[in-house]
Amino acid sequence: MSEARDLHRFARAERWVHRSVALLMGVCIVTAAILYNGSLMLAVGHRDAVETIHLWCGLALPVPMLLGAASAAYRADLRRLNRFSRDDRRWLRSRTRRDGIIPVGKFNAGQKLNAWLVAGSTGVLLGTGILLEWTGLVRLSWRAGATFVHDWFALGLGLLVVGHVVYAYRDPEARRGMRTGRVRRTWAEVEHGAWVEEADEAR
Amino acid sequence: MTAPLDGAPVGRRVVLGLLGLGAVGVVTGSRVQEGLSRALAPIQLRDPTGLTSAIPVGDTWRYYSVTGPVEPRDASTYALDVSGLVDRPATYSLADLEGLPQTAFSDTFHCVTGWKVEDVPWSGVRVADLLESAAPTGDALGVRFRSFDGTYTVNMTLEQARADDVLVVLTMYGEPVTHDHGGPVRIYSGSMYGYKSNKWLSEIEVTSDNEPGYWEDRGYPLDGYIGE
Numbered sequence: 001m002s003e004a005r006d007l008h009r010f011a012r013a014e015r016w017v018h019r020s021v022a023l024l025m026g027v028c029i030v031t032a033a034i035l036y037n038g039s040l041m042l043a044v045g046h047r048d049a050v051e052t053i054h055l056w057c058g059l060a061l062p063v064p065m066l067l068g069a070a071s072a073a074y075r076a077d078l079r080r081l082n083r084f085s086r087d088d089r090r091w092l093r094s095r096t097r098r099d100g101i102i103p104v105g106k107f108n109a110g111q112k113l114n115a116w117l118v119a120g121s122t123g124v125l126l127g128t129g130i131l132l133e134w135t136g137l138v139r140l141s142w143r144a145g146a147t148f149v150h151d152w153f154a155l156g157l158g159l160l161v162v163g164h165v166v167y168a169y170r171d172p173e174a175r176r177g178m179r180t181g182r183v184r185r186t187w188a189e190v191e192h193g194a195w196v197e198e199a200d201e202a203r
Numbered sequence: 204m205t206a207p208l209d210g211a212p213v214g215r216r217v218v219l220g221l222l223g224l225g226a227v228g229v230v231t232g233s234r235v236q237e238g239l240s241r242a243l244a245p246i247q248l249r250d251p252t253g254l255t256s257a258i259p260v261g262d263t264w265r266y267y268s269v270t271g272p273v274e275p276r277d278a279s280t281y282a283l284d285v286s287g288l289v290d291r292p293a294t295y296s297l298a299d300l301e302g303l304p305q306t307a308f309s310d311t312f313h314c315v316t317g318w319k320v321e322d323v324p325w326s327g328v329r330v331a332d333l334l335e336s337a338a339p340t341g342d343a344l345g346v347r348f349r350s351f352d353g354t355y356t357v358n359m360t361l362e363q364a365r366a367d368d369v370l371v372v373l374t375m376y377g378e379p380v381t382h383d384h385g386g387p388v389r390i391y392s393g394s395m396y397g398y399k400s401n402k403w404l405s406e407i408e409v410t411s412d413n414e415p416g417y418w419e420d421r422g423y424p425l426d427g428y429i430g431e
Contacts, residue, residue, distance in 0.1 A: 038266035042383055045268040045352075048421060082214035116214040120221030127222075128229060132316045135423065138229075140430055143317035145232030149225050 006182040007199060009106075013071030018178055020064035025161060027057040032154055058129050061122055080106050081115045088112065103194040114160060121157040125150060233317070236262060240321075262320050266383050269417060270352045273403060275382045283371070283388060287347075287409035289337035297387055300373060303328045308393070310368070313429045315396040325391045327372040331365040333407060345413040348390050351405035356416040357390065358425065359399070361409070368393030371404065395427040 010018075031054035034040045035047070044050065068074040088109035091102045107115075131138055131146040138146070168175050174191075177183040188196045228235075240262040283295045307326035313319045334346070339361060346364045348357040363369070372380055372391045380386030385402020392399045398418040419425050 036265070038264070038383065041266050042268050043272055045271045045273070047267050047269045078214075082212050083210040084213035085210035088210065088213075112214060113217070116217035117221070119214075120218040123218065123222055124225030127225060131229065135315050140313070140317065141233045142229050143315075144236065144319070145229040145317070147317035148232030148236045149228035152228075153225065 005185050007185050007188050007196065008181060009177040009183045009188075010181045011071055011073035012181065013068055014074050014077065015178060015181060017064045017068040017074065021061065024057045024061045024064075028054060028061065029158060029161065031057070032158075036151075036154075055129070055133055058126060062126060065119070065122075077106070081112050084109065084112060100190060100193060104192050105198070106192055106195040108192070114164060118157065118160055118164075121153050121160070124153045125157065128153070262318060264320055264384070265314070265318060268352065268402075270354045273352045273382075276351060276387060276403070278379065278387045281387045283404060284406040285333055285337045285409075286406060288340045288343040288411060289334075289409050290340060291337050293333075293337060295333075297373070300328050300371065300388065303332060305373070306367075306370060308368070310391075310393045312391075312400075313396055315398055315423060315427070324374075324376055325370055325372050325393075326374045326377075327370040327388075327391070329367065330369045330371055330390070330407065331367070333371065334361070334365060334409070337409065339409045342411050343409045345410045347406075347408045347410050347414070347416065348401045348404060349406040349408065350385075350401050350403040352403050354417065355401055355403070357399050357401050358410075358413050358416040358419060359392075360413050363392075363426070366392075366394065371407075392427075394429060396423075396429055398423055399427040 031050050034044050034050050035054060041047065069078075085105075087103050091097045091104065091109045092113070094102060097108075128146040128150040131143060132150060135143060168178075173183055173187040185196065278297050281297045283300065285293045285295070305326055306329050307324065309322050309324045311319055311321045312323050330346075343361055345358055345360050348359070350356070359369075369392045370390070372389045373387075374380060375384055380389055385404070388404045390399075390401040390404055413425065415425060419427075
């Protein structure tokens with residue numbers, strides 16, 4: 001019975017990518033805090049081990065994102081995330097964006113922006129992290145630049161992740177969507193009205 | 204009604220923009236960082252909350268430790284051994300070291316990963332003076348600095364260790380070296396990256412070889428000269 005009132009939102013592959021990235025990102029953030037903060041570092045120590053865990057989780061971070069491309073559902077959602085319509089721009093500028101007047105598709109403009117900011121920052125952190133780990137690759141002043149970039153992008157990505165978790169914490173139905181792949185139709189009508197219409201048309 | 208695939212590929216532009224920004228940052232970041240540091244140093248030095256050190260605003264100390272928590276050593280019971288291939292092995296208390304001729308200079312601390320702290324006032328006893336008193340034997344080739352964390356070591360050739368800017372440091376910023384900076388006594392080697400400067404110094408062993416120390420064994424250059 002609840003089946004009829006549910007909509008299919010995320011494929012199994014997408015949920016797997018999400019869970020893998022979340023786990024790797026979590027380990028990266030915890031180890032980063034230890035490596036960066038002097039008090040934590042001196043309390044935990046073992047810099048070499050912490051650094052090795054941080055390095056390998058960081059190198060592995062893009063792997064699930066890339067493996068996901070084997071799934072058609074994942075590729076389709078990437079295409080949706082990539083495109084910003086005129087409504088998306090209006091939504092971002094609007095102060096009353098949550099009132100449902102501006103049509104919102106499967107992802108709202110904030111989710112789209114977040115997805116790409118996270119992806120781009122991950123790429124930057126990966127590149128600069130490689131320069132820091134293999135110190136022979138570039139000269140000292142570029143390494144200093146890589147440290148500078150790695151620090152600021154890490155701070156930025158950390159804030160994006162915190163924001164993402166806060167939004168998820170506030171919305172149990174959105175979490176259910178990522179956990180089980182299904183969401184209540186009534187929820188989707190409020191949050192992603194244009195997507196519900198589109199799903200009905202496709203039926 | 205909006206079709207899902209209408210609109211500009213903003214996602215791709217955001218990613219490419221960030222990657223470009225990152226690349227520009229790598230090339231120009233050290234100059235930007237210097238500007239930021241100059242502007243923010245007075246604030247950071249007077250910040251009682253320590254909050255400014257939690258965000259990456261400038262050139263600040265980053266504290267490293269390779270073992271678990273290191274048990275602090277008391278200045279009154281501290282001992283430094285000079286041992287190995289020497290005619291006159293010796294053990295120095297902190298007071299013994301303070302009684303020897305002191306060398307002081309200000310210099311920039313460079314980490315191999317790129318962060319640095321400028322104009323740090325260091326003072327202490329030249330390693331060369333301690334080696335001179337210990338009288339290395341004819342087959343001595345290198346030294347191994349050991350830390351009382353029980354794990355950290357640094358290798359140098361005897362010649363490198365005798366350089367004028369290699370110090371057994373007793374004070375930083377005119378104060379006794381704090382535990383976090385590797386006190387009561389640490390090494391500072393001015394021409395080399397920070398990993399060549401042991402914290403928590405406990406022993407200077409004269410050796411017949413130049414076997415890699417802790418980070419040298421994990422891939423960092425054996426000599427560690429700044430700029431290489």
